Amino acid sequence: MEFLNFLLILWIAWLVWRRPENERLAFGLLVLSCAIMALLFLVGTHTSFVPGVNL
Amino acid sequence: MAVSQRRLRDALVALVIILIAVPIGGAVVLALIHGDTPCILCWAQRTSMALIALVGLFIVRYGPRPRYVGTAVLLATWGVFMGFRHSALHLARDVGQGFSASIFGMHTYTWAWFIHWTVLVGIGALLLFLHWKEGEGWPREPGRAGRFAMGLFVVVVGANALQAFATTGPPPFLGQADPVRFSFDPRRWVWSQEELGGRLSLRGSWTIPEPDVGDVDPDPAHGPLADLPSLSASGWERIGVPLAGALSGLAHDPATNRFLAVTDRYEVYVLDGSMARSLHHVAVDPGFSIDLSPFAGTAFVGDTLAVLSTNKSYVLLRPDSTADADLEWRHFRETDGGMRELRLGRFATVRARQMYVLSLAFDPSADEMITVAVPSPRHRRLVVSRFARGDLVLSSEFEPRPAPGLRLTGEDRSLAEYVVTGAVVVDGLLYALSAAYSTLLVIDLRERTLRGAYAVPELERPVGLAARGSQLFAAQADGRVAVLERPGAESPRAEE
Numbered sequence: 001m002e003f004l005n006f007l008l009i010l011w012i013a014w015l016v017w018r019r020p021e022n023e024r025l026a027f028g029l030l031v032l033s034c035a036i037m038a039l040l041f042l043v044g045t046h047t048s049f050v051p052g053v054n055l
Numbered sequence: 056m057a058v059s060q061r062r063l064r065d066a067l068v069a070l071v072i073i074l075i076a077v078p079i080g081g082a083v084v085l086a087l088i089h090g091d092t093p094c095i096l097c098w099a100q101r102t103s104m105a106l107i108a109l110v111g112l113f114i115v116r117y118g119p120r121p122r123y124v125g126t127a128v129l130l131a132t133w134g135v136f137m138g139f140r141h142s143a144l145h146l147a148r149d150v151g152q153g154f155s156a157s158i159f160g161m162h163t164y165t166w167a168w169f170i171h172w173t174v175l176v177g178i179g180a181l182l183l184f185l186h187w188k189e190g191e192g193w194p195r196e197p198g199r200a201g202r203f204a205m206g207l208f209v210v211v212v213g214a215n216a217l218q219a220f221a222t223t224g225p226p227p228f229l230g231q232a233d234p235v236r237f238s239f240d241p242r243r244w245v246w247s248q249e250e251l252g253g254r255l256s257l258r259g260s261w262t263i264p265e266p267d268v269g270d271v272d273p274d275p276a277h278g279p280l281a282d283l284p285s286l287s288a289s290g291w292e293r294i295g296v297p298l299a300g301a302l303s304g305l306a307h308d309p310a311t312n313r314f315l316a317v318t319d320r321y322e323v324y325v326l327d328g329s330m331a332r333s334l335h336h337v338a339v340d341p342g343f344s345i346d347l348s349p350f351a352g353t354a355f356v357g358d359t360l361a362v363l364s365t366n367k368s369y370v371l372l373r374p375d376s377t378a379d380a381d382l383e384w385r386h387f388r389e390t391d392g393g394m395r396e397l398r399l400g401r402f403a404t405v406r407a408r409q410m411y412v413l414s415l416a417f418d419p420s421a422d423e424m425i426t427v428a429v430p431s432p433r434h435r436r437l438v439v440s441r442f443a444r445g446d447l448v449l450s451s452e453f454e455p456r457p458a459p460g461l462r463l464t465g466e467d468r469s470l471a472e473y474v475v476t477g478a479v480v481v482d483g484l485l486y487a488l489s490a491a492y493s494t495l496l497v498i499d500l501r502e503r504t505l506r507g508a509y510a511v512p513e514l515e516r517p518v519g520l521a522a523r524g525s526q527l528f529a530a531q532a533d534g535r536v537a538v539l540e541r542p543g544a545e546s547p548r549a550e551e
Contacts, residue, residue, distance in 0.1 A: 001229040002098045006216035009105055010209060016109070016116050017205040023117055030113070034106055034130060040229060041099035041137055043250050048259025051143030055258075 005036045060193050063184055064115060068200045070177055071111035072207060078170055079104050080211040082163070083218055086237040091156045091163075092222050095230030095250050096141045100167035103134045105212055107174055112208060115201045118193040119185060124178065131174040138168025263431045265348070266365060266411045268516045268532075271474050271491035275510030278492030279468035280461055286495060286509040288537040289526075295331035296324060298534055299338070304362070304415065305477070305519035305530040308355040314521065316530075317362050319349040321388070325360070325374060330536070335374050338389035345399040352415030352478070352519065354424065356444060359397060361424060363415040367404065369447075371397040402426065406452040407438040414520070416478035416485060418500065423450060425500075427475040427487050435471040439485065439498065455496075458504045470496075470505060477520030477529065481541065488520040488529055495527075497542060507542060 008029060015026040042049070082101055085091035093101060110127045117123070141164040145153050153162040161169070187193055197205065222237060223230045224246030235245055256262060275283065294302065300320030307314050312328035325335040339362070341347035348366040355361075360372040378395040386396040404410070407428035416425040421441070428438040436454055443450045455470065463469070473489035473496060480486070484506070485498040493514045497507040511517075511529065514537060519530035527539040 001226050002095075002102065002223045003216055003219040004226050005102055006105075006212055006219050009102070009109060009212050010216060013109060013112065013205065013208050013212065016112050017202075017209070020116055027113070027122070030106070030109065030126070033102075034126070037099050037102040037106060038133060040102075041096060043229065044095035044099065044232065045140055046255050047253040048261070049140075049257050051140045052259055052261055053143045053147065054261075 001036065001040055005033055005040070008033045008036070060185075060187060063181065064194055065198075065200060067111055067181060068115055068198070068204050071108050071115070071204050072200075074104060074108045074111070074170075074174075075204065075208050075211050078166065079108065079215065080207075083211070083214045085156050085163075086218050089156060090236035090238070092234040092237045093163075093230065094155075094232055094234055095223075096137065097155070097163060097167070098219065098223065098230045100134060100137050100141065100164070100171075101215065103130055103137065104167070104170060105208075105215065106130055107134070107171075108208060112197075112201075112205055115197050115204065119181075119187050124182070127178055128175065131171045131178065134171030135168060135175070138164065138171055142168050260409060260433055263409055263411065263433055266351075266413055266429050266431075266474070268413070268474065268476060268490045268518065271516065273490065273493045273514070273516055275493050275512050278494055278510070279463050279465075279470065279472045280457070280494070280508050281464045282462070283494065283508050283510040286511045286539055286542070288511075288513050288529075289540055290538040292330060292528070292536045292538060294324075294326065294530075294534040294536065295329070296326060296333045298322065298324070301518070301532040302530055302534050303350050303413075303518050303532070304353040305521045305528060305536070306354045306415075306417075306479070307521040307523045307528065309523065312523075313355075314528075315353050315355060315360055316519075317350040317353045321347065321350060323350075323353070323360065323362055323372060323394075335393045336389070336391050337372065337387045337394045339370055339372075339396075340386060340388050343385075345401060347399075348411075351411075351413045351476075352426070354415045354417040354479075356417050356424065361415060361417065363402075363412065363426065365411045365413060367402040367407075367412055367426065368400070369402065369415075370399050373397055400447055402440070402442055402447070402449070404428070404438070404440050404449055404452065406436065406454065407440050410434050410436070410438065413474065413476040413490075413518075414478040414487065416480045417444075418480040418483075418485075420480075420483060421500070425478060425480065425485060427478055427485075429474045429476075430471045435469065437470045437473060437475070439500075439503075441500075453503045455498045455503055455505045458499075458502075458506050461505060461508060476516075476518050479520050479522045479527070481522045486520060486522065486527060486541070488514075488517050490514075490516045490518070493517070495529075495539070495542070509542060511537070511539065513537060 228246040300318035304317040314326040316324045321339045347364040351365040410428035412426040423441045474491040475487040476490045477488040487496040495509040521528040529537040
């Protein structure tokens with residue numbers, strides 16, 4: 001999944017660099033990529049969402 | 056301070072280039088040189104940094120629109136949380152026991168925490184100098200440096216994508232908690248979905264309910280040990296002093312024939328040998344410097360009174376008729392003026408970590424204090440922890456095993472079902488009284504075995520245990536005390 005997200009980020013960077021007129025599409029994909037990143041972190045911490053220390 | 060928007064844009068480009076080249080690009084270099092491979096949390100943090108750099112490129116290209124600045128702030132804030140959550144796995148380990156690559160003495164997960172925090176500082180600094188209105192002042196073209204940043208970004212993120220493919224695989228595979236070292240050889244690649252396993256939890260192994268004796272089953276017939284002999288009370292006594300709160304611990308000092316009683320409201324009473332008269336009384340202030348949870352056990356340690364809370368924090372007191380009332384005001388909510396506080400502290404355990412306690416004993420022959428951990432749904436163990444009197448640091452821990460002759464009632468039963476609420480040491484034996492199943496356990500401290508066990512059906516959720524001569528005093532929360540004849544050193548179970 002991390003691989004897929006990096007491909008998505010590459011696509012967004014390409015839009016910003018070479019197709020700047022697609023700003024809305026690029027930003028929408030950016031939000032999607034952020035969501036995937038956050039979701040993958042939550043998958044990795046789903047057995048204890050908050051830090052395992054005295055809070 | 057007047058800073059042109061072009062100069063501000065150039066500063067942003069420089070920051071983006073540093074972010075791309077150092078942490079995101081440097082991570083790939085670590086893989087090539089050291090075989091360093093990110094775990095699933097590292098990947099999320101690295102991706103977050105790439106996304107922050109990408110938002111920087113958005114700003115370079117389109118200007119500092121609020122939605123871009125807002126996205127960068129949200130990403131950095133989330134990154135700080137990720138860094139804290141990830142670092143917390145390792146922060147409390149011993150010296151040199153961190154995980155993954157160490158750079159200038161800090162491991163990569165700690166760097167991720169620092170970098171996201173630095174991004175927030177950077178955004179704040181840039182906003183200080185920003186005088187931007189939609190379509191005004193901000194350069195329309197990214198410029199040479201901006202285009203270089205975009206090209207560098209594509210190259211570095213492309214390299215990260217290749218590393219991600221090798222170490223995490225294509226969907227539906229995802230990163231791992233414990234990855235293996237990086238290799239160009241596809242036969243060495245590990246692709247898995249192991250991170251999808253395990254149950255959802257907010258606090259994981261820290262989800263420990265505070266112990267509640269009211270919840271336990273007092274019936275000895277339901278206990279994990281089979282065919283236990285019964286022990287009857289030879290009499291009942293009652294603490295004759297009105298107690299503030301429920302009794303939670305009892306001890307006896309053979310040298311002075313005094314009793315020591317504590318309650319769940321932080322009250323400490325030194326009683327005479329008949330338990331009818333209070334010789335000293337204080338109410339300890341449980342807050343400030345070290346938090347004391349409700350008192351759970353107590354013991355005489357020579358002329359020192361040791362009082363233990365359920366959270367393994369302790370207070371050491373000493374009767375002293377010359378105690379300075381003004382000095383002791385900070386320690387006590389109430390005092391009769393004849394007590395001073397010697398020390399506050401916390402017992403640190405290993406096997407009994409993340410477990411509460413409900414008892415305290417003192418072993419004079421070993422000069423050690425002893426606690427017995429109570430099990431929780433997360434940690435089902437019966438752990439005896441011993442602490443040296445000299446420095447109050449853990450000296451040993453063990454889980455007693457049943458001696459021959461003691462039999463569990465089923466394969467799924469264990470000694471960890473007992474909830475020890477009172478303990479006392481006599482002649483090298485730890486007498487531990489369990490409120491669950493109203494059972495007296497006799498633990499050989501040298502052999503680390505459970506030598507004997509006795510059902511005490513007359514008890515109703517006892518909270519403390521003291522010894523005087525051949526008698527044991529099993530205290531209950533309401534102040535009633537059952538007097539039992541102490542079983543000898545020989546195990547009746549083994550003899551049968």
